[in-house]
Amino acid sequence: DGTIWVGSDExxxxxxxxxxxxYTLPPTMQARPIVxxxxxxxxxxxxxxxxxQVMVQSKGLLHVADICGNPLATTMVxxxxxxxxxxxxxxxxxxxxxxxxxxxxxxxxxxxxxYVRRLFWGRDDDLWVLAKNRLYRYAKNKLTRVFFGxxxxxxxxxxxxxxxxxxxxxxxxxxxxxxxxxxxxxxxANAGLSNVSINHIFNDREGNLxxxxxxxxxxxLSNIPFYILNKASGxxxxxxxxxxxxxxxxxxxxxxxxxxxxxxxxVIKINIPSPRPEAQKINALFTDSQNNLWAxxxxxxxxxxxxxxxxxxxxxxNSIISRYITSVFEDSDHAIWVTTPGGVFYSDxxxxxxxxxxxxACFSVFGLDSGIHLIGATTGLWKVAKNEQPRKIELPGxxxxxxxxxxxxxxxxxxxxxxxxxIFWNAKTNATYQCxxxxxxxxxxIYSLLVDSSGVIYSGTGHGVSKIIFxxxxxxxxxxxxxxxxxxxxPECNLNAVKKNADGSxxxxxxxxxxxxxxxxxxxxxxxxxxxxxxxKLFSKNIPQNISSDTVLAWNAIPRDLSLSYxxxxxxxxxxxTYLTNPAGLKYQYKLEGNDTSYSExxxxxxxxxSNLAPGKYRFKAxxxxxxxxxxxxxxxxxxxxxxxxxxxxxxxxxLVLLFIGTGFLVQYLRTLIKxxxxxxxxxxxxxxxxxIQERTSEDLHDDLGNKISRITVLADVLANKMExxxxxxxxxxxxxxxxxxxxxxxxxxxIWSLAPGNDNLYDVLxxxxxxxxxxxxxxxxxxxxxGQDERFKNINVPVIINRNMVMLIKEALNNVLKxxxxxxxxxxxxxxxxxxxxxxxxxxxxxxxxxxxxxGNGLTNIRRRVERIGGEFTIxxxxxxxxxxxxxxxxxxxxx
Numbered sequence: 001d002g003t004i005w006v007g008s009d010e011x012x013x014x015x016x017x018x019x020x021x022x023y024t025l026p027p028t029m030q031a032r033p034i035v036x037x038x039x040x041x042x043x044x045x046x047x048x049x050x051x052x053q054v055m056v057q058s059k060g061l062l063h064v065a066d067i068c069g070n071p072l073a074t075t076m077v078x079x080x081x082x083x084x085x086x087x088x089x090x091x092x093x094x095x096x097x098x099x100x101x102x103x104x105x106x107x108x109x110x111x112x113x114x115y116v117r118r119l120f121w122g123r124d125d126d127l128w129v130l131a132k133n134r135l136y137r138y139a140k141n142k143l144t145r146v147f148f149g150x151x152x153x154x155x156x157x158x159x160x161x162x163x164x165x166x167x168x169x170x171x172x173x174x175x176x177x178x179x180x181x182x183x184x185x186x187x188x189a190n191a192g193l194s195n196v197s198i199n200h201i202f203n204d205r206e207g208n209l210x211x212x213x214x215x216x217x218x219x220x221l222s223n224i225p226f227y228i229l230n231k232a233s234g235x236x237x238x239x240x241x242x243x244x245x246x247x248x249x250x251x252x253x254x255x256x257x258x259x260x261x262x263x264x265x266x267v268i269k270i271n272i273p274s275p276r277p278e279a280q281k282i283n284a285l286f287t288d289s290q291n292n293l294w295a296x297x298x299x300x301x302x303x304x305x306x307x308x309x310x311x312x313x314x315x316x317x318n319s320i321i322s323r324y325i326t327s328v329f330e331d332s333d334h335a336i337w338v339t340t341p342g343g344v345f346y347s348d349x350x351x352x353x354x355x356x357x358x359x360x361a362c363f364s365v366f367g368l369d370s371g372i373h374l375i376g377a378t379t380g381l382w383k384v385a386k387n388e389q390p391r392k393i394e395l396p397g398x399x400x401x402x403x404x405x406x407x408x409x410x411x412x413x414x415x416x417x418x419x420x421x422x423i424f425w426n427a428k429t430n431a432t433y434q435c436x437x438x439x440x441x442x443x444x445x446i447y448s449l450l451v452d453s454s455g456v457i458y459s460g461t462g463h464g465v466s467k468i469i470f471x472x473x474x475x476x477x478x479x480x481x482x483x484x485x486x487x488x489x490x491p492e493c494n495l496n497a498v499k500k501n502a503d504g505s506x507x508x509x510x511x512x513x514x515x516x517x518x519x520x521x522x523x524x525x526x527x528x529x530x531x532x533x534x535x536x537k538l539f540s541k542n543i544p545q546n547i548s549s550d551t552v553l554a555w556n557a558i559p560r561d562l563s564l565s566y567x568x569x570x571x572x573x574x575x576x577x578t579y580l581t582n583p584a585g586l587k588y589q590y591k592l593e594g595n596d597t598s599y600s601e602x603x604x605x606x607x608x609x610x611s612n613l614a615p616g617k618y619r620f621k622a623x624x625x626x627x628x629x630x631x632x633x634x635x636x637x638x639x640x641x642x643x644x645x646x647x648x649x650x651x652x653x654x655x656l657v658l659l660f661i662g663t664g665f666l667v668q669y670l671r672t673l674i675k676x677x678x679x680x681x682x683x684x685x686x687x688x689x690x691x692x693i694q695e696r697t698s699e700d701l702h703d704d705l706g707n708k709i710s711r712i713t714v715l716a717d718v719l720a721n722k723m724e725x726x727x728x729x730x731x732x733x734x735x736x737x738x739x740x741x742x743x744x745x746x747x748x749x750x751x752i753w754s755l756a757p758g759n760d761n762l763y764d765v766l767x768x769x770x771x772x773x774x775x776x777x778x779x780x781x782x783x784x785x786x787x788g789q790d791e792r793f794k795n796i797n798v799p800v801i802i803n804r805n806m807v808m809l810i811k812e813a814l815n816n817v818l819k820x821x822x823x824x825x826x827x828x829x830x831x832x833x834x835x836x837x838x839x840x841x842x843x844x845x846x847x848x849x850x851x852x853x854x855x856x857g858n859g860l861t862n863i864r865r866r867v868e869r870i871g872g873e874f875t876i877x878x879x880x881x882x883x884x885x886x887x888x889x890x891x892x893x894x895x896x897x
Contacts, residue, residue, distance in 0.1 A: 002016070003016050004016075007035065008034065009031075010031060012047060017554025017555040023057055023062055025055075026063075029062070032049040032051050033049060034047050034048070038077065038078050038084060040083065040084035043058060045057040045058075046065065046076060047062075048076055048086075051072075054073045054076070066101075067094055068094070075119050077127075079125075084096035086119075087119055089115065090113070092104075092105050092107040093127075093129065093138075104138075110129065110131070115131060117130050117131060120161075125139070127139070128159055133156060134147065135156065135159075135169065146182045147182055154171035154172050154173040154176075155172045157197060158170035158198055161203060162209050168201050170197075170198030170201050173188070174189070174195050175187045191232075192228075193211060194211075194219060196215055197214035198211050198213055199212050206580055209221040225518045225519070226515060228514065228516070230512060230514070231257075231513070233513070234266070235257060236269050237256040238254070238256065238257070239494070239511050240252050240253065241282060241283045241284065242284045242497055243285060243498065243499040243509050244287045245501055247308065248263075248502075250262040251293065252509070253283065255282065255283060258270070258271065259272065272297065273311060273312075274300055274303075276299070276300050278297055278298060279297050279300030281299065281300065283298045283325055283326065284325050284328050286327075286330070289330060290334075293305040293308055294314075294328045296325025296338065299323050300323060301322070302352075315352065316338070316352045319342065321340055322345070324340055326363050326495065327339045327362075329364070329365040329366070329367075331365075331367040333370065335348070338352065339363055340362065342361070343358050343362065344384070355390065358382070358390045363376045363404045363405070363496075372385055374393075374413070376402070376403030376404055377403075380394075381393045381395065381403050395423065402417055403415045403423075404416050404447055404495060405447060407449035407450060407457070410455070410472075412425060412426055412433075414449050416447065416449050416459065417446055420436065421435050421436030421437065421446060422434070422457075422459060435468060435479070439477040443461040443463040443489075444461075444462075446459055447493045447495045448493055448495065448496055450498045452500065455469075456468070457469070460493025460497065460508050463490060464483060464491060465481075466481050467482070469629065478629045479585065490515070491510035491512035491513075491515065497509025504518065505518045506518075506519070528631060528633040529577050529579035529624045529626045529631075529633075530578040531576070531578075531624040531634060531636055532577075533552075533575045533622070533638055534575055534576055535556070535572075535573075535574045538571060538572075539568075543562070562640035562641070563643060565645075566644060566648070569611070571609070573590070573620050574606065575607075579626050581626070582626070586604075586624050587604060587625050588602065588605075588606050588622055589601070589602055590603075590608055590620070591621055592610055592618055592621075594617060613642055614642070615643060615644035615645070616642060617639070617641050618640055618641070618642070619637060619640075620637075621635055621636060621637050621638075622636040712738075713738055716737045719734050761793065762794075762796040763794040765807060766793065767789070768807055772814065773786065773828065776814055776815070782818065782821075782844075783826070784826045786827070786828045796832070805869055805870050806870070809866040809888065810828065810842065812862055817846065821846025821883065822847050824846075827844075828840065828841070835891065836891055836893075838890060840887070840888040841886070843884070845882060848883055849876070849878050860876065867888055873887075874886070874888055
């Protein structure tokens with residue numbers, strides 16, 4: 001259940017990630033140091049103290065386990081199905097099944113006075129029994145003796161299986177591998193381990209073996225298909241500068257051990273026939289297409305062997321610098337190229353010629369097309385051809401590079417550089433990609449390159465060997481760096497010292513010997529890496545406990561159901577991957593759902609900061625990827641929320657919208673009100689001005705026009721008095737002038753009345769019409785009356801245009817009744833509706849009117865035009881001989897009243 005159990009000198013403790021709990025021994029049990037703890041399924045924990053007493057912890061209680069009356073056990077182990085095995089001194093090995101102890105191996109089978117130091121349950125469901133210098137294997141109810149020492153060998157202490165099924169035994173002087181026919185192969189300091197006691201061996205989930213030594217630390221044997229050949233293996237030197245394969249034999253060039261031939265497991269030293277000691281410092285080795293072996297030295301010049309046994313010098317020039325050879329290369333025309341610290345040489349008609357005009361220190365040559373070559377020099381990358389001046393090449397994104405080695409990879413030329421890693425160069429498109437420390441390489445110093453038939457790139461670097469897989473589509477590098485022995489990095493590789501053997505193995509020359517890699521010996525990694533969220537920090541500080549009272553896991557302080565305010569929006573996520581095979585080879589991808597649309601690029605730093613996060617719900621996710629391309633079997637998925645401020649919440653937004661709408665309505669209402677008040681004021685001013693104009697017009701008409709009409713009348717009377725009494729014709733004219741003047745005066749009086757202030761209410765207008773009718777029909781046979789006039793009409797103002805036209809059209813209608821109707825009665829009926837529509841009916845009981853009179857009569861036409869002028873309706877009805885009915889209706893504008 002994830003609980004850790006700890007045995008101490010005082011007793012037993014457990015830790016569930018949050019709380020430590022101590023289990024004390026009963027008073028009847030003597031407290032002794034606990035030396036072993038074993039779980040055998042269920043809730044029981046078995047303990048072993050240093051006196052051989054087995055105890056059981058179950059449901060919080062401790063008691064002594066009685067193993068057939070003899071409690072002196074030496075070791076125990078949990079086997080298949082959590083079955084417990086215990087070794088009891090001088091009694092044998094017991095199995096705990098169904099709460100009973102059963103003897104499975106009698107002590108007599110092991111030998112007398114055998115002290116079993118370790119029991120180990122193997123990968124093949126077998127039980128290994130380890131004594132001082134004896135090793136047994138118990139499988140299928142049969143005990144087999146694997147090794148029976150004579151007492152002179154190292155004492156066995158620990159035991160474990162590796163991922164390939166091999167059995168390792170730790171001793172007081174190094175370790176052993178159990179081989180075929182039960183043989184033991186010693187592994188000690190020469191193999192990179194140690195010659196001291198190996199107290200414990202552990203196989204982790206990734207297949208790595210861990211060795212706990214006595215005083216020299218912890219060693220790791222990674223699950224990698226490598227082995228090393230060095231002086232301990234018989235080589236004459238460890239600094240391997242060149243490798244070659246010829247006639248089934250391997251050749252190794254060393255600066256500290258000369259030239260070596262490795263044949264049938266034997267190492268044969270080959271001497272260069274030169275009195276100069278520098279000739280034995282072999283710095284480059286090459287086998288050409290004619291099976292000739294070329295050896296370049298450090299100060300001893302260039303040597304060639306046709307038969308592989310005798311070497312002869314190759315004349316280059318007389319300069320001292322030409323004696324120092326850095327590499328040998330054969331192009332497609334079978335010409336040999338040699339690089340030195342002072343330029344490049346090539347073979348031409350059996351003679352070595354120096355490339356003219358080029359004296360730079362060079363490391364390597366690579367053939368492009370026929371006759372065209374690339375040269376890697378300290379001054380950069382050069383393109384050359386025989387008898388032509390070299391031309392420097394500038395790669396995009398790289399001002400200057402120091403190319404030390406080359407290889408062909410599909411459409412790319414690979415260049416190992418002195419401090420830029422590996423450059424992938426497409427010579428046709430001039431495009432480049434870079435694989436460096438940033439993308440996972442252990443070092444940017446590249447000394448050798450090799451591409452196998454499957455497209456895997458192997459690189460010898462300053463920190464060991466790297467295996468590279470390039471995903472060209474996604475431009476992603478999957479890099480695996482191999483370490484060596486107990487070092488963080490592998491041994492430093494040497495310049496152009498890499499070759500592939502006929503059996504498929506790849507040999508690397510290093511400063512620690514020959515590192516042999518066998519791709520066919522597949523790496524076994526059963527588990528993918530794991531990833532954990534280590535911390536979530538707020539403004540780079542730990543999140544206070546009052547923000548979240550619970551945690552995601554018991555083992556860390558990652559808050560559960562994290563909810564932060566909108567001001568707490570700066571978060572730092574720190575995470576880490578567990579990949580014991582190569583921790584430095586881990587890369588990470590992450591994204592924040594709710595903020596990022598996709599995962600990030602792979603990064604090496606397991607930390608990411610998000611600042612100024614907007615309110616919302618988020619999920620932080622992260623994955624790890626190992627250098628073998630395997631992604632972590634789990635992912636980080638951490639949800640949290642940043643709450644919105646009150647002014648961003650829905651209820652506030654709705655309230656704000658309603659407030660804006662209400663404010664808009666209020667502003668519009670106030671604008672309408674102000675506009676109405678302004679319009680009312682303007683109308684009032686206009687009416688007042690209109691009244692003033694009417695008043696002045698009325699006064700002017702009364703004073704000026706009235707006086708002049710009166711004067712015309714007086715002058716007409718004076719003229720009549722001066723005429724002859726019998727001059728009737730002239731008198732008739734004078735009478736007509738006087739009548740027209742009086743008629744004009746009467747009409748003028750109506751205009752003056754309508755313009756005069758105070759005569760603009762409906763009551764006065766109707767009263768004026770009533771007075772006119774009364775005067776008109778006075779002294780005639782027609783009886784006149786008006787119906788419907790109301791005192792309430794005094795509060796209703798009538799515009800001037802309606803006032804004037806209403807009086808005129810009623811006068812016209814009454815005059816028509818007087819002149820044409822032959823009626824005895826005439827009546828005006830008025831009625832006012834709620835919408836201020838005024839209905840006026842003028843009726844008589846005369847002879848009526850026919851259609852011709854209605855169409856051609858000027859009076860009726862004038863009435864109709866005046867009604868249309870004030871926006872009203874006019875109808876005339878006839879019902880001979882019952883008279884005529886004229887109906888006039890119009891609406892009085894309310895803003896005038």
